[in-house]
Amino acid sequence: QKEVEQNSGPLSVPEGAIASLNCTYSDRVSQSFFWYRQYSGKSPELIMSIYSNGDKEDGRFTAQLNKASQYVSLLIRDSQPSDSATYLCAVNTNAGKSTFGDGTTLTVKP
Amino acid sequence: DGGITQSPKYLFRKEGQNVTLSCEQNLNHDAMYWYRQDPGQGLRLIYYSQIVNDFQKGDIAEGYSVSREKKESFPLTVTSAQKNPTAFYLCASSAGVSTYEQYFGPGTRLTVT
Numbered sequence: 702q703k704e705v706e707q708n709s710g711p712l713s714v715p716e717g718a719i720a721s722l723n724c725t726y727s728d729r730v731s732q733s734f735f736w737y738r739q740y741s742g743k744s745p746e747l748i749m750s751i752y753s754n755g756d757k758e759d760g761r762f763t764a765q766l767n768k769a770s771q772y773v774s775l776l777i778r779d780s781q782p783s784d785s786a787t788y789l790c791a792v793n794t795n796a797g798k799s800t801f802g803d804g805t806t807l808t809v810k811p
Numbered sequence: 812d813g814g815i816t817q818s819p820k821y822l823f824r825k826e827g828q829n830v831t832l833s834c835e836q837n838l839n840h841d842a843m844y845w846y847r848q849d850p851g852q853g854l855r856l857i858y859y860s861q862i863v864n865d866f867q868k869g870d871i872a873e874g875y876s877v878s879r880e881k882k883e884s885f886p887l888t889v890t891s892a893q894k895n896p897t898a899f900y901l902c903a904s905s906a907g908v909s910t911y912e913q914y915f916g917p918g919t920r921l922t923v924t
Contacts, residue, residue: 705853733911744901744915745854789853793911797842797861798869803853 702727705792707802716811720777724790724802727771733793734766734773739804740786749775780809814838815916817902822921824896832887832919834902840914841907843885847871848899848918860885861907889921896923 707724714720722736733752737745751757751764751773763776773792777784787806791799815836824830836843842861846854856869860879874893879885889896899920903913 735912744918747912747914750912791913797867797907797911798844798856798859799911799913800856801846801854803851 703802704728704794704800705790705802707788707790707805709803710805711808712805713808713810714780716780716782716809718780718809720780720784720807720809722775722777722788722790722805722807724773724775724792725771726773726790726792726794726800728792728794729768729771731768731771731792731794733799734764735791735793735799736762736764736773736775737789737791737801738786739789745789777807780807782809782811785809815902815904815914817900817916817919819919820917822919824921824923826923827891828923829891830889830896830921830923832889832900832902832921834885834887834916836883836885836902836904836916838904838906838914839882840904841882842905842911843879844903844905844913845869845875845877845885845887846901846903848901854901857887889923896921 736749739745749764765774787804789804790802844859845857858877860866876888902916
């Protein structure tokens with residue numbers, strides 16, 4: 702079992718819809734959780750971090766964490782074509798380093 | 812402007828040659844990281860360093876070497892022992908000390924033929 706697993710996708714949603722991206726992790730002692738966005742051919746950029754159970758909202762993005770279920774998700778409301786990218790989930794399993802999932806590719810169709 | 816720079820953007824080498832990739836940051840971050848990304852894959856950790864003059868192997872360190880002589884610099888050498896060196900190499904940094912949000916440089920695409 703991979704340490705961090707994401708839906709392989711690709712995920713396609715119409716413009717204006719909600720995109721839901723999911724991630725599960727195997728190490729119960731994980732403390733820090735991150736979502737990165739990576740456009741094709743570019744490097745990843747941090748879009749959300751979450752450290753405690755519940756929801757964290759930042760503009761159109763909401764990260765949700767459930768440590769009991771070892772599950773973290775990212776919701777993108779009012780999806781725009783510019784949101785089309787690969788979204789990487791990362792989990793800090795040992796102090797000082799993060800483990801990344803393989804990413805989910807999102808396409809938002811106009 | 813604060814950030815992370817990697818050079819060069821594209822690098823071509825012949826098989827059997829060692830090559831060093833540059834990574835510099837002016838964010839005053841303590842921790843620095845090197846990842847490798849293959850097409851359609853996530854990031855795999857090669858080496859990381861939390862403090863000057865100290866570094867740890869990541870998941871795929873074989874065939875790679877690093878140094879951390881200065882806080883702002885973390886060069887990666889891809890040696891001839893690395894069997895499949897062609898990949899996208901990403902350098903990142905984080906403030907460290909319980910802050911693990913990572914910020915990435917633009918990356919170096921290495922092609923070895």
